[in-house]
Amino acid sequence: MPLFHPPSLRRIVSNWYRQPASARQPSCWAAINVALALAQNHGSDHLNPLVAQAVDMAECLENAQSVLAEVLAGNLDLQTVQILLGLGILFMGAKAGDVRAPIIFVSTAVRLAQAMGMHRRDAYEGISTAEATQRRRVFWIAYILDRDVALRTRQAPIQHDDDMDLDMPPDDDEILVAVGINSADNVVDATFINDTGTCGGTTTSFNLFRARVELAQIQGLIYDCVFSVRARYRDSGETANLALGIRQSIEQWKARLPATLGVDVLAFRINNESDSGFNISTLATAMCYMHSLIMMCLDQLCRVNSMELHWVEQVLSYARGLGDGSTTTSSASASAAPSLPPPPSPQGWDLLVGECREFLRLFHSIRSKHLTFINVQLCPFTSGLLCISINSFLNFEDANALTDQQLMADAAAVLRQMKEQTQSAAISKVLEVYEELNWHWTLLTAGLGV
Numbered sequence: 225m226p227l228f229h230p231p232s233l234r235r236i237v238s239n240w241y242r243q244p245a246s247a248r249q250p251s252c253w254a255a256i257n258v259a260l261a262l263a264q265n266h267g268s269d270h271l272n273p274l275v276a277q278a279v280d281m282a283e284c285l286e287n288a289q290s291v292l293a294e295v296l297a298g299n300l301d302l303q304t305v306q307i308l309l310g311l312g313i314l315f316m317g318a319k320a321g322d323v324r325a326p327i328i329f330v331s332t333a334v335r336l337a338q339a340m341g342m343h344r345r346d347a348y349e350g351i352s353t354a355e356a357t358q359r360r361r362v363f364w365i366a367y368i369l370d371r372d373v374a375l376r377t378r379q380a381p382i383q384h385d386d387d388m389d390l391d392m393p394p395d396d397d398e399i400l401v402a403v404g405i406n407s408a409d410n411v412v413d414a415t416f417i418n419d420t421g422t423c424g425g426t427t428t429s430f431n432l433f434r435a436r437v438e439l440a441q442i443q444g445l446i447y448d449c450v451f452s453v454r455a456r457y458r459d460s461g462e463t464a465n466l467a468l469g470i471r472q473s474i475e476q477w478k479a480r481l482p483a484t485l486g487v488d489v490l491a492f493r494i495n496n497e498s499d500s501g502f503n504i505s506t507l508a509t510a511m512c513y514m515h516s517l518i519m520m521c522l523d524q525l526c527r528v529n530s531m532e533l534h535w536v537e538q539v540l541s542y543a544r545g546l547g548d549g550s551t552t553t554s555s556a557s558a559s560a561a562p563s564l565p566p567p568p569s570p571q572g573w574d575l576l577v578g579e580c581r582e583f584l585r586l587f588h589s590i591r592s593k594h595l596t597f598i599n600v601q602l603c604p605f606t607s608g609l610l611c612i613s614i615n616s617f618l619n620f621e622d623a624n625a626l627t628d629q630q631l632m633a634d635a636a637a638v639l640r641q642m643k644e645q646t647q648s649a650a651i652s653k654v655l656e657v658y659e660e661l662n663w664h665w666t667l668l669t670a671g672l673g674v
Contacts, residue, residue, distance in 0.1 A: 320646050
């Protein structure tokens with residue numbers, strides 16, 4: 225995400241080292257350290273080894289936070305908002321499942337952005353084009369992070385869609401730079417791709433930053449539909465219609481993605497191309513993150529995830545009942561005695577399972593996974609294993625059964641490692657569900673019954 229404008233950041237660094245110590249601004253020191261920490265956090269595998277060794281992310285965070293009180297007490301400006309958003313990004317994956325620090329940093333940043341009028345068109349009158357572009361980008365990053373925090377905490381976003389009139393980022397907003405995925409004709413930066421010759425000889429351009437904003441708009445609908453006070457008093461039919469509309473929006477969003485950003489294409493490039501360097505891995509990581517957000521939206525609509533186990537417990541009770549003949553499956557190999565059917569699947573279940581498959585496949589295909597990346601993905605990753613485990617049991621004759629088994633085995637291996645590091649009760653529970661349902665699946669597919 226274009227948090228810092230490169231020329232502006234270079235000026236900040238240049239001014240810092242040119243000025244005497246007495247004239248240096250705390251906000252400049254904080255901005256430099258946040259930028260260094262972000263570079264180390266998101267690109268350490270691609271930095272020059274000497275540079276990577278010279279930058280200590282923990283030290284950079286400590287430096288930035290050491291002057292944070294002075295920064296907040298100073299003038300309200302764009303740089304202050306950038307610093308807070310950068311800290312929010314860095315702390316989002318600092319500790320698995322802990323979003324307390326991001327709540328504080330992102331919430332404060334959004335409030336300050338509102339105080340500067342960054343959500344209103346009229347606030348951009350009379351300022352330079354370059355400054356206006358920076359402000360718009362920073363506001364949309366604040367908007368994105370606000371919805372990320374809301375989705376993870378199940379709380380209301382701070383910035384309401386009906387209290388802003390800022391135009392969406394234009395499709396041609398970003399400057400293109402050469403990258404070299406397959407050929408020198410391909411260009412990409414953190415927010416924009418332009419693939420030449422990969423789709424029947426045509427040129428495909430796509431603004432990832434705008435797509436991320438559009439996805440954030442969808443994320444903002446989840447709270448009102450599922451977790452708001454108003455949602456408690458809606459009738460089930462109205463809630464179902466709202467959820468259906470959100471799912472349709474997600475499908476429309478995915479339909480706009482170019483073929484070059486599909487899971488199959490990205491996984492193929494990573495696994496089969498000799499050049500799986502910075503750019504293809506960066507694109508895959510960005511898309512994996514967006515797939516995880518889509519999955520979180522869908523599992524919260526279904527109310528089936530590592531935090532909501534009511535329906536999961538019904539499935540487990542049904543599975544355990546197979547042994548005494550009180551329940552049955554739809555397969556002819558199961559007991560023919562009169563029995564109870566399996567619990568009905570939630571609305572949108574098939575769409576959720578399909579998204580779980582795509583997310584887990586893309587996650588597993590990424591070779592180099594920074595701990596921060598894993599921590600940010602941990603909640604949807606855990607829910608992904610849970611959902612595919614349930615689906616594999618309920619639909620054990622599905623055409624995807626064998627590939628799902630491999631996906632689940634790989635996911636369980638990752639979670640067992642994370643369980644040792646985090647001692648997470650949610651991870652332990654999901655692994656228990658996976659192992660129990662996998663046991664039932666093994667017996668059913670062997671034609672033994674239970």
